[in-house]
Amino acid sequence: MVKECTVLGFAVLLSGCVSHKTVEHRPGHYTLRNSGGMEVQLASYGARITSINVPDRDGSMADVVLGYEDINAYKTAQKKPYFGCVVGRYAGRIANGKFALDGREYELAANNGPNHLHGGMVGFDKVEWTGASTHNSVSFSYVSRDGEEGYPGTLQVQVIYTLTDADELIIQYRAATDKATPINLTNHTYFNLAGEGASTVLNHALRIDADCILETDEFSIPTGRKLPVSGTPFDFLRAKAVGRDIDAEHPQLQIGMGYDHTFVLSDGPVSAELYDPESGRCMEVITTEPGIQLYTANYLSGDLVGKSGERYRKRSALCLETQHFPDSPNKPEFPNTILRPGEHFESKTIYRFSVR
Known part of the structure; x- marks a missing residue:
C-alpha cells in the first residue's frame, strides 16, 4: 500500500504512513517509534542514525547498529569511522582529490592517503544539520556553501527518515544546486543484527543482487573495469556466510583487507539481504541507487568502545552503503553524478527488518 505524505513541503511517497506513529524530540536528538515497538534514534550532528532497536525471533529487543551513547563521543573520538552518518558531498573516494568539470579543474582535500574520501576533512558527517519532525518522520537539512571542501556550487540538501509499521526505515535524499557539482550521498551505518556489542558479523548470511563488482587499484580507486562475481569470493548471488570467503587469496580482498567494494546492482526488487541465524533478525535493502558498497569494518581495531561498553573490533559489523560509484567524476563511463542548476x-533507500 502506498500513501502520500507531506514532509516540509515535499510530496513524498511512503509505504504504510499512518497517523499513530510517534516522534520524541529533544535538542539535536529524535526518536521514531512504530506500533510494533521498533525504535530508531537520530541526531542532527551528521544527520546520523544513533540506534535501531528491533526484536529477535523471541521478541527480545536489541540495538543493531554501532555507535556511542553520548553524541559528544562522535565529535571527540580520535578515530571517526563514520558511525551512522550521512556522508557527502561525495560518498566514496575521488582519485587524487581532483576532478574536471566544464573545463575547470577542482582540487579537494586528500584526506585518505593520496585520495579524497566521503566529502573531505569536514564532510556532511561532521556538521550540524537542521532537524524538523512530523508524526512519523524526521527531516534534516543542510546548506553546503560554494567552495566548501573545494566543491563548486551552493548545495541545499535534505535527508528524510521515516519509520513505517512494516518495520521499514526509509531514507530519502534530496538536493538542488546553483552550480554544476558532483553529488553522491549515502548513510554509513554499521550493522550487526546480533546486537551492537556482538563480537563478529562473519556468521551473518548475506545476499547481494549483483553480477559484478568494480575492480579497484591499490588505493581502492575503481579502475573502470567491472569484474564478474561468479566463481569468486564476491559471489553473494545466493546467500552465504559473510566470513566464508573473506580471507581467500584474492587480490581484491587483499587490497581492502576484506570486503570494501562496490557491487553493481541488478534490477531485482530487493538489492541485498542480511540475516543473523542466531537471533533470527533479517534486514532487506531496497534502493534506487546503482551500487552498494559492502564494507566489513576491516579497520576497526578494538580501540573504540561502543554503547554497550564492548570494544568494536575488526569485522564486528558491516556497512551496506547504497550509492553511485566512487570516482565517477573522473570516470565518464560510470553513471552520472553531476547535478546541475x-x-x-x-x-531513496529502504532498510526493512523482519524475523525468521
Missing part, C-alpha cells in the same frame, strides 16, 4: 537530486 534546475535539476533535482533524489534517491
Whole structure:
C-alpha cells in the first residue's frame, strides 16, 4: 500500500504512513517509534542514525547498529569511522582529490592517503544539520556553501527518515544546486543484527543482487573495469556466510583487507539481504541507487568502545552503503553524478527488518 505524505513541503511517497506513529524530540536528538515497538534514534550532528532497536525471533529487543551513547563521543573520538552518518558531498573516494568539470579543474582535500574520501576533512558527517519532525518522520537539512571542501556550487540538501509499521526505515535524499557539482550521498551505518556489542558479523548470511563488482587499484580507486562475481569470493548471488570467503587469496580482498567494494546492482526488487541465524533478525535493502558498497569494518581495531561498553573490533559489523560509484567524476563511463542548476537530486533507500 502506498500513501502520500507531506514532509516540509515535499510530496513524498511512503509505504504504510499512518497517523499513530510517534516522534520524541529533544535538542539535536529524535526518536521514531512504530506500533510494533521498533525504535530508531537520530541526531542532527551528521544527520546520523544513533540506534535501531528491533526484536529477535523471541521478541527480545536489541540495538543493531554501532555507535556511542553520548553524541559528544562522535565529535571527540580520535578515530571517526563514520558511525551512522550521512556522508557527502561525495560518498566514496575521488582519485587524487581532483576532478574536471566544464573545463575547470577542482582540487579537494586528500584526506585518505593520496585520495579524497566521503566529502573531505569536514564532510556532511561532521556538521550540524537542521532537524524538523512530523508524526512519523524526521527531516534534516543542510546548506553546503560554494567552495566548501573545494566543491563548486551552493548545495541545499535534505535527508528524510521515516519509520513505517512494516518495520521499514526509509531514507530519502534530496538536493538542488546553483552550480554544476558532483553529488553522491549515502548513510554509513554499521550493522550487526546480533546486537551492537556482538563480537563478529562473519556468521551473518548475506545476499547481494549483483553480477559484478568494480575492480579497484591499490588505493581502492575503481579502475573502470567491472569484474564478474561468479566463481569468486564476491559471489553473494545466493546467500552465504559473510566470513566464508573473506580471507581467500584474492587480490581484491587483499587490497581492502576484506570486503570494501562496490557491487553493481541488478534490477531485482530487493538489492541485498542480511540475516543473523542466531537471533533470527533479517534486514532487506531496497534502493534506487546503482551500487552498494559492502564494507566489513576491516579497520576497526578494538580501540573504540561502543554503547554497550564492548570494544568494536575488526569485522564486528558491516556497512551496506547504497550509492553511485566512487570516482565517477573522473570516470565518464560510470553513471552520472553531476547535478546541475534546475535539476533535482533524489534517491531513496529502504532498510526493512523482519524475523525468521
